Amino acid sequence: MDSLGQNGKAASRQAQRxxxxxxxxxxxxxxxIEDLAKTLNVSVMTVHRDLDQLEAQNVLRKSRxxxxxxxxxxxxxxxxxxxxxxxxxxxxxxxxxxxxIQPGQTVMLDDSTTLxxxxxxxxxxxxxxxxxxxxxxxxxxxxVEDIQLVLIGxxxxxxxxxFMGQMAVDAISTLHADVLVMSTSAVIGDACYHQxxxxxxxxxxxxxxxxxxxxxxxxxxxxxxxxxxxxxxDEFDHVVVDSKTPDExxxxxxxxxxxxxxxxxxx
Numbered sequence: 001m002d003s004l005g006q007n008g009k010a011a012s013r014q015a016q017r018x019x020x021x022x023x024x025x026x027x028x029x030x031x032x033i034e035d036l037a038k039t040l041n042v043s044v045m046t047v048h049r050d051l052d053q054l055e056a057q058n059v060l061r062k063s064r065x066x067x068x069x070x071x072x073x074x075x076x077x078x079x080x081x082x083x084x085x086x087x088x089x090x091x092x093x094x095x096x097x098x099x100x101i102q103p104g105q106t107v108m109l110d111d112s113t114t115l116x117x118x119x120x121x122x123x124x125x126x127x128x129x130x131x132x133x134x135x136x137x138x139x140x141x142x143x144v145e146d147i148q149l150v151l152i153g154x155x156x157x158x159x160x161x162x163f164m165g166q167m168a169v170d171a172i173s174t175l176h177a178d179v180l181v182m183s184t185s186a187v188i189g190d191a192c193y194h195q196x197x198x199x200x201x202x203x204x205x206x207x208x209x210x211x212x213x214x215x216x217x218x219x220x221x222x223x224x225x226x227x228x229x230x231x232x233x234d235e236f237d238h239v240v241v242d243s244k245t246p247d248e249x250x251x252x253x254x255x256x257x258x259x260x261x262x263x264x265x266x267x
Contacts, residue, residue: 014050017042020224021050021067024185025060028196029159030068039195039225069159089218089242092263094118096240097181099261100214101125105178108206109137111162111199112183114216116140122147131177133202134162150175157198164198172205180210186224187217190233190256193226200228207231214238219245233258 017040024039025031033051037044051062061068094117101107103125109115111134119140122128126146132138133152141147152175154168182203184192192215194200207213215236222245233239239258241250243265253260 017046017050018054021047022054022059024195024226025067026069026159029157030066031195032066034065035195035227036067039227041225089220089244090114091117092242092265093216093218093240094121096261096263097214097216098122098125100179100181100212100238101128103127105129106131106176108132108175108177108180108210109134110180110182110203110206111136111160112216114183114218115181118181131175132162133164133168133172134160136161160199164202169201169205172202172209175209177206177210179212179214180206181214181216182206183216184221184230186226187221187233188225192230192233194228194230195226197228200230203230207235212237214240216240218242219249222246222249 020040021036024036031039033044033047036047040047048062051060051067054060054067055062090113093114097115097118098121101122104127105125106129107122109118109130109132111132113136116136119137122130122141123144123146126144127148128146129148129150130137130141131150131152133154135151138149138151141149152163152168152171154163154171155165156162157164184203185195186193194203213236215233215238217239219242233253234256237259238261239253240261240263241253242263245262250260250262
């Protein structure tokens, strides 16, 4: 291979690392460089170099052995960045997820940006009660007719524009939903993982409060890594994957007797 081709591949790998690194930090708010190296399966020096470049681009801040999302624009940049990732896949996933929601139900939604395209279509399933810890969900549905909103309170986290902490977990424990729709950061083997323990606690509480659980994951989640185990895939009633998910991945999930829906390609 000539040097031009090698340079192109190296640039592609670097761009992918930058994307995964940025997603991890924006999802967690702050991550140590050591944790980032483990999450991305690269050396600490590689993370240092990547963070230097991302800091120069005003994407992240690097200080005292950690990377932090910029506090002045965390909500805007985090939402904008994560919404833009796998945009067509999110449209596919949420279109398929709508089939699991029926009029009259109480629907619980987590703060995953994967779910955001779903909000444009919930009016078609009204009347509904929608429960969430996400301000993005609340702000999107506040004026939708025949949708009653229940906002789960707690400690506000700007990096995800949502409420977290023990207060939120306690509030969720007093609620019941007919169906929970949620996503996760990574699927490793037969389990879901997330970079942030605080988020794992919220998602686990939501799972305990719902009669039916629907997981939305695009194909990139099966190649990612995260530190904290959330739950097994078999704890969901339905798993929805996008049309780019490899056949062998779908087959391996179905082999565990888990209901899998492969979303249709977005037009």
